[in-house]
Amino acid sequence: MVSSLSIFILTFIKSINSSLAVSFPALSIQCHSHIPGFPPLTSLYLPSKETHLVSQNRTHKISAFSDLSITLDIPSSNLRFFLVRGSPFLTAAVTGDTELSIITTKKILKFSSDNSLTKYSSCYPVSGKAVFKKKPFSLKYRWNKKGKGDLLILAHPLHIQLLTKNSDITILKDFKYRSVDGELVGIVGDSWVLKTDPIPVTWNSIRGIKEESYAEIISALSKDVEALNSTAVKNTTSSYFYGKLVGRAARLALIAEEVYFLEVIPVIKKFLKDTIEPWLDGTFSGNGFLYDRKWGGIITKQGSNDSTADFGFGIFNDHHYHLGYFLYGIAVLAKIDPAWGRKSFDLYKLHSWAAGLHEFENGRNQESSSEAVNGYYSAALMGLAYGDINLVAIGSTLTALEICAAQTWWHVKEETKIYEEEFSRDNRVVGILWANMRDSKLWWAPAECRECRFSIQVLPLSPITEVVFSDVDFVQEFVKWTSPALKKKDIVEGWKGFIYALQGLYDKESALKKIRKLKGFDDGNSHTNLLWWIHSRGGD
Numbered sequence: 001m002v003s004s005l006s007i008f009i010l011t012f013i014k015s016i017n018s019s020l021a022v023s024f025p026a027l028s029i030q031c032h033s034h035i036p037g038f039p040p041l042t043s044l045y046l047p048s049k050e051t052h053l054v055s056q057n058r059t060h061k062i063s064a065f066s067d068l069s070i071t072l073d074i075p076s077s078n079l080r081f082f083l084v085r086g087s088p089f090l091t092a093a094v095t096g097d098t099e100l101s102i103i104t105t106k107k108i109l110k111f112s113s114d115n116s117l118t119k120y121s122s123c124y125p126v127s128g129k130a131v132f133k134k135k136p137f138s139l140k141y142r143w144n145k146k147g148k149g150d151l152l153i154l155a156h157p158l159h160i161q162l163l164t165k166n167s168d169i170t171i172l173k174d175f176k177y178r179s180v181d182g183e184l185v186g187i188v189g190d191s192w193v194l195k196t197d198p199i200p201v202t203w204n205s206i207r208g209i210k211e212e213s214y215a216e217i218i219s220a221l222s223k224d225v226e227a228l229n230s231t232a233v234k235n236t237t238s239s240y241f242y243g244k245l246v247g248r249a250a251r252l253a254l255i256a257e258e259v260y261f262l263e264v265i266p267v268i269k270k271f272l273k274d275t276i277e278p279w280l281d282g283t284f285s286g287n288g289f290l291y292d293r294k295w296g297g298i299i300t301k302q303g304s305n306d307s308t309a310d311f312g313f314g315i316f317n318d319h320h321y322h323l324g325y326f327l328y329g330i331a332v333l334a335k336i337d338p339a340w341g342r343k344s345f346d347l348y349k350l351h352s353w354a355a356g357l358h359e360f361e362n363g364r365n366q367e368s369s370s371e372a373v374n375g376y377y378s379a380a381l382m383g384l385a386y387g388d389i390n391l392v393a394i395g396s397t398l399t400a401l402e403i404c405a406a407q408t409w410w411h412v413k414e415e416t417k418i419y420e421e422e423f424s425r426d427n428r429v430v431g432i433l434w435a436n437m438r439d440s441k442l443w444w445a446p447a448e449c450r451e452c453r454f455s456i457q458v459l460p461l462s463p464i465t466e467v468v469f470s471d472v473d474f475v476q477e478f479v480k481w482t483s484p485a486l487k488k489k490d491i492v493e494g495w496k497g498f499i500y501a502l503q504g505l506y507d508k509e510s511a512l513k514k515i516r517k518l519k520g521f522d523d524g525n526s527h528t529n530l531l532w533w534i535h536s537r538g539g540d
Contacts, residue, residue: 316356
């Protein structure tokens with residue numbers, strides 16, 4: 001006979017030896033960070049004679065997992081935990097007599113409950129799945145439950161935004177928890193359908209370019225194409241910076257098509273072949289892609305020998321950033337030369353994580369939301385290039401979800417209710433979004449470097465950028481917040497380009513004048529690309 005135990009608590013969880021520590025952390029708010037710590041309030045401990053045999057595999061075992069759940073067994077006992085994302089209950093099942101201790105680190109003065117928790121306590125989830133529906137821009141959650149009655153699950157703000165009216169659910173608007181992701185609201189129902197607004201996955205600008213602007217773009221394009229040098233690029237061995245150069249050249253090809261300057265296409269095509277093929281066939285001496293049989297994924301040669309090389313690519317950090325640039329280049333090359341030729345995404349949070357296998361104190365993390373968008377956008381474009389309808393659908397859906405997440409959690413609006421006033425007052429963008437923290441600083445720059453924080457959440461500049469920054473009111477707030485950095489004597493020219501690009505969404509003429517005066521560009525950007533962006537704003 002199987003018995004179950006449920007604790008009414010929203011938790012962070014750590015498995016340590018033969019115990020499970022749970023925490024309902026209080027938020028610590030500072031102007032540069034938004035942090036819930038992990039003070040373990042309660043530990044479930046198994047006081048067995050065998051618990052000291054940790055070295056003999058007497059710790060824990062993950063017997064099942066999915067995007068929404070983990071089943072955790074402790075072999076030295078009869079105890080099994082059902083760790084389901086969004087569940088307000090921590091549930092354990094026992095198959096026989098088990099001695100169990102519940103130890104608290106803080107004194108509990110009184111016990112209390114909640115009517116909603118009590119009402120739905122007889123039903124608990126044991127697992128869950130996230131499934132893409134046949135139509136794009138749609139995702140379905142389905143939980144397996146046990147017990148009697150209806151299932152209660154917590155939804156974060158983006159869930160609430162995307163939940164469809166035809167889902168068979170009830171929203172408990174007064175049942176809320178405060179979290180690092182904003183208010184978590186109770187949802188009654190074991191099946192949800194999430195839908196995003198459709199987004200355009202296009203090769204060229206969404207609004208088009210007026211013919212009178214062609215000449216200026218073509219002038220810059222001629223110079224940028226003339227400067228392409230595949231031999232020089234091969235001196236760059238970093239998969240990230242190499243990929244940015246590939247993506248930069250691919251942008252030139254699509255811009256050339258859009259302004260009908262087709263004579264440069266052969267030069268760009270040769271450059272893309274010369275730079276991409278050595279990575280695909282293993283002939284690039286400086287680096288290359290390998291398959292990791294242990295973890296089942298792509299790593300780099302440098303990353304296989306050094307966990308810090310290529311920004312941790314060998315331990316599965318930043319994969320969608322690096323590969324996104326290569327995929328963009330491959331998709332464009334397949335388009336202009338047809339004869340040639342999901343591990344990062346979190347389906348509960350609805351955005352990606354850049355951190356791979358390394359364990360961090362504050363959980364997984366992602367820095368650049370815009371490069372994450374680029375990764376899935378590039379996958380959708382590859383589907384277009386190869387006529388793969390399913391790849392287009394999944395790539396488009398993931399792109400749309402990543403954009404929604406960026407707008408929800410990375411873009412900090414003045415009126416936001418997700419973050420506390422002290423944090424939102426001083427920030428317009430999150431630097432690094434952690435599972436358990438929001439940080440203003442970047443891996444490579446302090447919080448004070450606003451132009452750095454701005455640029456890493458904008459690059460690379462492509463047609464999909466217009467969708468990411470569709471809220472022009474926020475864009476004005478964002479540019480205004482960053483503008484004091486433009487007065488710095490040591491500001492990098494490449495960062496200025498991204499600031500002026502977003503300014504072009506609401507002040508095209510002023511931004512264009514500033515872009516024309518730039519003397520340098522980010523390694524993944526170009527003068528041509530910036531002029532294309534400004535001249536494709538439409539309007540006047």
